[in-house]
Amino acid sequence: MVDSHCPVKGNEASYSGDMFHFDLHRNGFYTIADKGLGRLNVTFRMVACNHEGNIIVKTKQSVSEYYFGFVVMNHVLGLRKVYYSFDKNIWTGLERQGDYNEWRINRVSSLPFYLQFESISGEKVMTQIDEIKSNYSYDTGIQFSVPKDIYFDVNTLKEISGPKKEDCCKLNDAFTNIYDEGQFLGEWKDTSSADRDIEYTSGCNQGSSKCIRVNFTNWSVFQFFNRIEPETKRYKSIEFYMKTENECNNCLNIKIGDKNSTKINTNAAGT
Numbered sequence: 001m002v003d004s005h006c007p008v009k010g011n012e013a014s015y016s017g018d019m020f021h022f023d024l025h026r027n028g029f030y031t032i033a034d035k036g037l038g039r040l041n042v043t044f045r046m047v048a049c050n051h052e053g054n055i056i057v058k059t060k061q062s063v064s065e066y067y068f069g070f071v072v073m074n075h076v077l078g079l080r081k082v083y084y085s086f087d088k089n090i091w092t093g094l095e096r097q098g099d100y101n102e103w104r105i106n107r108v109s110s111l112p113f114y115l116q117f118e119s120i121s122g123e124k125v126m127t128q129i130d131e132i133k134s135n136y137s138y139d140t141g142i143q144f145s146v147p148k149d150i151y152f153d154v155n156t157l158k159e160i161s162g163p164k165k166e167d168c169c170k171l172n173d174a175f176t177n178i179y180d181e182g183q184f185l186g187e188w189k190d191t192s193s194a195d196r197d198i199e200y201t202s203g204c205n206q207g208s209s210k211c212i213r214v215n216f217t218n219w220s221v222f223q224f225f226n227r228i229e230p231e232t233k234r235y236k237s238i239e240f241y242m243k244t245e246n247e248c249n250n251c252l253n254i255k256i257g258d259k260n261s262t263k264i265n266t267n268a269a270g271t
Contacts, residue, residue, distance in 0.1 A: 020154065039187070041175075045163060046154050048146040049076045055117060057127070057138040068105040068132060069097075077144045078120040078157055085114045088126075108132065119144045120157045175226060175235075180210070187226035194220035205241040216252075244269055 026035075033040045051074040060069040072079055082103045083091040094103045105113075112130045127140035151163045178188045182199045190198075192214070200213035214222045242252070244266040255261040 044154075046152060049074075051076050051143075053139070054143050055125070055127070055140045057115065057129070057140055059132075059134055059136050059138075061135050063132055063134050065108045065132065066106070068108050070103055072101040072103065072117065073137075075101075075117065075119070075144055076146060077123075078152070079117060080120050080122075080157070081118040083116040083118070085116070086110050088114055091116060115140070117142075117144075120152055121147045121150060121159075123147075178224065179212075184224065188224055189226065190224045192220075192222045192224070194222045196222060203243065205243075208241075211241075242266075243271060 024032075029035065032042065053074060055075045056073040058071045058073055060071070063069060072082065079101055082094045082096075084094060084105055085091045086109060094105065096102070097104060111132070112128050114126055114128055116124055116126045118124045121144070123144055125140075125142040125144060127138070127142050129138065151160050152158065153160050175186060175188070177185050179185055179190075179198065184190050195215040195217075197213040199210070201210050204211035212222070214220070216222070238256075244252075246266070247269045248266050250263040250265060252264050252266065253261050254264060
């Protein structure tokens with residue numbers, strides 16, 4: 001179950017690019033990947049949760065008639081909105097606290113009062129709260145129904161005509177774009193021991209808007225890598241182009257992964 005988005009602050013390098021990022025609980029992550037990776041690319045689709053039983057309302061510590069803070073749990077569909085009422089006629093919408101299913105009523109003027117939950121499918125269900133208890137789990141006695149043949153966009157949670165096929169579109173990933181605006185993107189890291197200008201834009205290969213200028217002196221190394229292996233079936237090749245200011249014989253040593261290094265010549269400088 002995905003319960004929160006990947007936090008951005010302090011994690012900008014991993015969060016860059018146009019990927020959709022989210023956290024997985026540890027047991028979920030260990031099910032699909034080696035725990036030593038820490039991060040990985042996945043394809044995913046949204047399905048209803050398989051919770052058994054009813055929606056649970058769990059109150060926070062020190063709730064009272066002046067503050068009723070609670071978390072909504074065990075709903076089988078995404079939660080769009082929560083409302084409350086004291087007479088079941090006038091309903092007031094609550095604001096989600098942060099990115100979580102945490103909600104708050106500033107004052108409970110009478111008991112019982114009522115909570116109404118709206119799913120992303122538009123269904124609304126209601127429960128009654130008879131007393132205020134701190135750190136208590138209320139079994140609401142209600143649950144959303146899972147609609148058939150209705151699909152939702154993962155980013156907007158709005159209804160769409162059909163599910164996206166995993167083979168229909170290009171998957172945004174952390175490997176295709178290596179760097180931009182002076183920053184290496186996604187899973188790409190730069191651990192070079194050479195002087196380089198990563199915003200160099202003059203004389204790049206045709207079709208490229210940016211290239212990296214490196215000053216190789218005293219056995220310098222320009223090295224970039226990613227620590228998570230991309231799915232090789234999704235890539236036909238890795239292409240890179242080099243141009244030197246001077247001619248040399250066996251002066252550049254190219255090594256990719258664990259492959260044996262290859263010495264190359266630059267018999268035509270500037271091409």
